[in-house]
Amino acid sequence: MLKLSGLGKRYPTGDRALTNIELTLPKGQVMALIGPSGAGKSTLIRCVNRLVEPTEGSVTLEGVELTRLSGQKLRQARRSMGMIFQEYALVDRLTVMENVLSGQLGYVGFWRSFLRRYPQSAVVEAFRLLERVGLPHALDKRADALSGGQRQRVGIARALLQSPKLLLVDEPTASLDPKTSRQIMRLIRELCAERELAAIINIHDVALAQQFADRIVGLRAGEIVFDGPPGELTSDILTTIYGEEDWDTTPEPEDNSVDERDDPTPPTPMARVAAGGAR
Numbered sequence: 353m354l355k356l357s358g359l360g361k362r363y364p365t366g367d368r369a370l371t372n373i374e375l376t377l378p379k380g381q382v383m384a385l386i387g388p389s390g391a392g393k394s395t396l397i398r399c400v401n402r403l404v405e406p407t408e409g410s411v412t413l414e415g416v417e418l419t420r421l422s423g424q425k426l427r428q429a430r431r432s433m434g435m436i437f438q439e440y441a442l443v444d445r446l447t448v449m450e451n452v453l454s455g456q457l458g459y460v461g462f463w464r465s466f467l468r469r470y471p472q473s474a475v476v477e478a479f480r481l482l483e484r485v486g487l488p489h490a491l492d493k494r495a496d497a498l499s500g501g502q503r504q505r506v507g508i509a510r511a512l513l514q515s516p517k518l519l520l521v522d523e524p525t526a527s528l529d530p531k532t533s534r535q536i537m538r539l540i541r542e543l544c545a546e547r548e549l550a551a552i553i554n555i556h557d558v559a560l561a562q563q564f565a566d567r568i569v570g571l572r573a574g575e576i577v578f579d580g581p582p583g584e585l586t587s588d589i590l591t592t593i594y595g596e597e598d599w600d601t602t603p604e605p606e607d608n609s610v611d612e613r614d615d616p617t618p619p620t621p622m623a624r625v626a627a628g629g630a631r
């Protein structure tokens with residue numbers, strides 16, 4: 353459903369962020385994009401919805417080449433892509449409901465949205481989504497009164513309000529604690545399954561990527577250096593992606609208890625490394 357072909361980006365500053373990216377994402381697939389800071393993860397997902405203009409190559413979503421679109425057609429195409437950022441990307445002084453409805457911007461136009469006049473159908477859908485993400489009682493709370501995990505649930509509901517086909521998710525757990533991070537990743541994963549949504553999730557936490565993604569793509573200095581199922585991500589490959597020292601893991605909770613809704617962690621290379629103590 354999504355195809356990146358020869359995709360490249362050189363920023364006007366001369367920084368080359370991406371080189372010759374070839375990637376095809378089938379319907380419903382949840383892909384984690386991992387790599388060290390500066391590898392080009394954010395640039396890649398922003399090239400997909402053209403928040404960043406690629407300098408080479410093409411992006412095709414369901415047969416439509418996005419890289420050729422402009423104006424109204426581009427806005428229309430963007431609606432089929434929901435974007436989720438770090439949890440602080442909400443408007444603090446607006447309520448939960450208003451933040452979710454702002455996902456309608458593309459549909460109702462800026463002024464209508466600015467005046468906070470939304471179609472009834474959008475309000476009904478927003479209610480439904482807030483219930484689904486576990487926030488049915490927080491509608492009228494101001495966004496700044498929520499916890500980090502709750503804020504991210506609002507961000508997820510907002511992204512889903514446009515009924516996208518593709519989710520673009522940039523470091524959704526970067527400022528959350530490990531347990532909340534797992535809950536948020538699980539929610540994204542479940543919603544993708546329910547709605548047959550494909551997703552690209554930028555995440556620097558390798559263990560989380562392995563636990564919740566169907567596929568892992570490793571980016572290093574703007575190039576794909578790994579593309580495969582989570583089980584194939586060996587510690588050698590992690591060293592290729594992250595270099596010798598600084599690949600990352602989720603610390604175990606201190607009391608070692610696992611909340612009962614947690615998925616069993618598969619015996620990943622990370623877990624084996626942790627268990628064996630070998631690096």
Ligand SMILES: Nc1ncnc2c1ncn2[C@@H]1O[C@H](COP(=O)(O)OP(=O)(O)O)[C@@H](O)[C@H]1O
Nearest residue numbers: 363365367369388389390391392393394395396
């Ligand atoms: N707006 C920008 N202007 C110039 N260079 C940028 C800009 N955004 C990112 N870069 C550069 O592009 C490279 C990739 O950055 P980024 O996509 O943010 O990586 P990541 O999300 O993996 O940390 C880095 O070298 C970064 O400095």
Ligand SMILES: [Mg+2]
Nearest residue numbers: 393394395554
């Ligand atoms: Mg980034």
